Amino acid sequence: MDHMLELRDICAYYGDKQVLFDVDLVIGKHRTLGLVGESGSGRSTLARVVTGLLKKSTGTVVFDGEVQGAKRSAEFYRRVQMVFQNPDASLNPKHRIGTILTDGMVIQGVSRADAMVRCRELITRMDLPEDTLERYPRSFSGGQKQRIALARALCTDPDFVILDEPTSALDVSVQRRMLDLIKEIREERGLTILFISHDLGVIRDICDDIAVLRHGVLQETGESAAFFASPKTDYGRELLKAVPRIEYE
Amino acid sequence: MKNSDRKMKPSLKIGLFLMGILILLAITAPLIAKYDPYAQDLPSALQAPSAAHPFGTDQLGRDILSRVLYAARVDLSIMVLAEIAPFVIGVLLGMCAGYFGGKTDWIISLAIDTFIAFPYYLLVIVVAFATGAGIRGIFITFMLVGWLLYARVAKGMSASLRTQEWVDAARLQGFSDLRIIVKEILPNVLPQAVVVLMTDMAGLLVMIVTLGYLGIGISAPTPDWGTMIAEGQTMMTTAWWISVIPGVMVVLTGIALSFIGDGLADLWREDGF
Numbered sequence: 001m002d003h004m005l006e007l008r009d010i011c012a013y014y015g016d017k018q019v020l021f022d023v024d025l026v027i028g029k030h031r032t033l034g035l036v037g038e039s040g041s042g043r044s045t046l047a048r049v050v051t052g053l054l055k056k057s058t059g060t061v062v063f064d065g066e067v068q069g070a071k072r073s074a075e076f077y078r079r080v081q082m083v084f085q086n087p088d089a090s091l092n093p094k095h096r097i098g099t100i101l102t103d104g105m106v107i108q109g110v111s112r113a114d115a116m117v118r119c120r121e122l123i124t125r126m127d128l129p130e131d132t133l134e135r136y137p138r139s140f141s142g143g144q145k146q147r148i149a150l151a152r153a154l155c156t157d158p159d160f161v162i163l164d165e166p167t168s169a170l171d172v173s174v175q176r177r178m179l180d181l182i183k184e185i186r187e188e189r190g191l192t193i194l195f196i197s198h199d200l201g202v203i204r205d206i207c208d209d210i211a212v213l214r215h216g217v218l219q220e221t222g223e224s225a226a227f228f229a230s231p232k233t234d235y236g237r238e239l240l241k242a243v244p245r246i247e248y249e
Numbered sequence: 250m251k252n253s254d255r256k257m258k259p260s261l262k263i264g265l266f267l268m269g270i271l272i273l274l275a276i277t278a279p280l281i282a283k284y285d286p287y288a289q290d291l292p293s294a295l296q297a298p299s300a301a302h303p304f305g306t307d308q309l310g311r312d313i314l315s316r317v318l319y320a321a322r323v324d325l326s327i328m329v330l331a332e333i334a335p336f337v338i339g340v341l342l343g344m345c346a347g348y349f350g351g352k353t354d355w356i357i358s359l360a361i362d363t364f365i366a367f368p369y370y371l372l373v374i375v376v377a378f379a380t381g382a383g384i385r386g387i388f389i390t391f392m393l394v395g396w397l398l399y400a401r402v403a404k405g406m407s408a409s410l411r412t413q414e415w416v417d418a419a420r421l422q423g424f425s426d427l428r429i430i431v432k433e434i435l436p437n438v439l440p441q442a443v444v445v446l447m448t449d450m451a452g453l454l455v456m457i458v459t460l461g462y463l464g465i466g467i468s469a470p471t472p473d474w475g476t477m478i479a480e481g482q483t484m485m486t487t488a489w490w491i492s493v494i495p496g497v498m499v500v501l502t503g504i505a506l507s508f509i510g511d512g513l514a515d516l517w518r519e520d521g522f
Binding site for chain 2: 051077078080084086089090091092103152
């Protein structure tokens with residue numbers, strides 16, 4: 001299997017505190033890997049290491065066969081994108097959506113007019129109102145903002161997308177729609193996805209593979225179906241047990 | 250909510266209206282003023298307000314209305330011009346300190362703390378004595394200390410903004426630090442900085458007027474509200490208009506700026522800031 005992303009011996013630090021310990025992880029091309037763990041287990045930190053946002057880290061990040069240096073190339077940022085957890089904090093409140101979506105493409109050399117055309121297609125695809133591009137972020141709901149954030153991530157036509165708790169700030173019905181949209185887009189574009197979540201139900205629904213992180217240490221990895229059938233570690237079993245179940249009569 | 254839906258607050262309207270009138274008066278001073286503000290006319294000295302001299306005359310027979318209007322040109326233009334460089338420098342340095350953190354923050358913060366430790370007016374007086382009384386001293390002093398306030402505001406805001414997810418998203422779009430500071434952070438810092446600018450301009454006007462009053466600001470015979478107030482203070486009981494009229498102008502300008510600042514703060518707070 002071809003690897004889209006390979007992480008070797010990743011350690012990360014916030015100040016003097018080490019938050020990731022020798023993490024090794026691979027994500028195959030066109031696969032969706034669910035990264036699970038409690039809050040503070042280092043999941044978002046790992047995403048920040050992959051994208052180069054967190055400088056204080058050691059280890060090797062290999063993206064599509066290329067070892068990444070401390071500074072990522074423009075091409076890397078075209079191919080790797082991320083959707084953040086908090087829809088209210090992920091869009092600059094002072095810019096119109098049109099600016100937010102097109103700026104990234106313009107910096108990649110696409111003309112503003114072409115970028116706008118591509119944005120309109122994406123907006124339609126995301127089921128967002130037609131006048132979205134002319135509006136400011138404050139006039140959208142959380143679910144809409146998250147779809148805008150997803151549209152922004154897709155603007156540069158990436159191969160690999162990191163979704164950091166993309167649905168946890170949304171209510172259940174909106175969550176469902178967002179997940180369906182992610183699945184559809186994944187199929188359409190053949191995306192590789194790193195899906196960070198604490199919600200095992202969501203992970204089970206959307207992920208091919210799974211990786212369990214605890215206190216910055218990778219506990220187990222494997223195919224999602226195998227994990228849900230029988231976790232390899234005690235911690236994995238504990239996590240599964242903790243999933244609330246609704247019993248129907 | 251779209252931009253056009255936002256309502257202008259009454260305080261902003263009043264502030265802009267008042268400031269608009271003051272600026273208009275300053276610009277059109279040569280048209281409105283019937284007398285040369287420098288022209289002495291000793292036989293007409295110390296006249297109370299009348300049809301010929303609506304705001305009376307001073308001890309040298311100069312028309313107070315003409316002098317007050319010309320003083321508005323001098324004081325308001327110095328107030329605005331002296332703020333420009335400190336505003337730009339302060340906001341830029343503050344944003345760099347807040348955004349980059351680390352050593353950049355340490356150096357800029359050290360500069361801020363050093364300058365802020367000086368008693369403000371003492372520094373003004375020392376510079377004024379070193380450079381001689383006049384407009385130059387005001388500009389130099391304010392260049393030294395005026396940027397501090399903006400730097401502190403911009404630094405605090407940028408430090409919290411840089412951890413926002415939309416800044417990370419901008420980095421992931423491949424934006425350079427400079428671009429992120431100018432295009433992403435600045436539009437968020439600017440409203441707050443402009444509100445501070447309004448308050449600070451009122452403070453600067455008071456400083457200009459105080460220095461004029463103390464005799465180390467704008468020097469006679471250039472019309473200036475501060476020197477006018479000083480000239481009339483010994484005659485407050487007999488010729489109140491000499492000091493009171495320029496005093497009222499200072500107060501009106503201060504009120505206008507405060508209203509604009511408050512109104513803008515309200516307007517932008519509704520946007521979530």
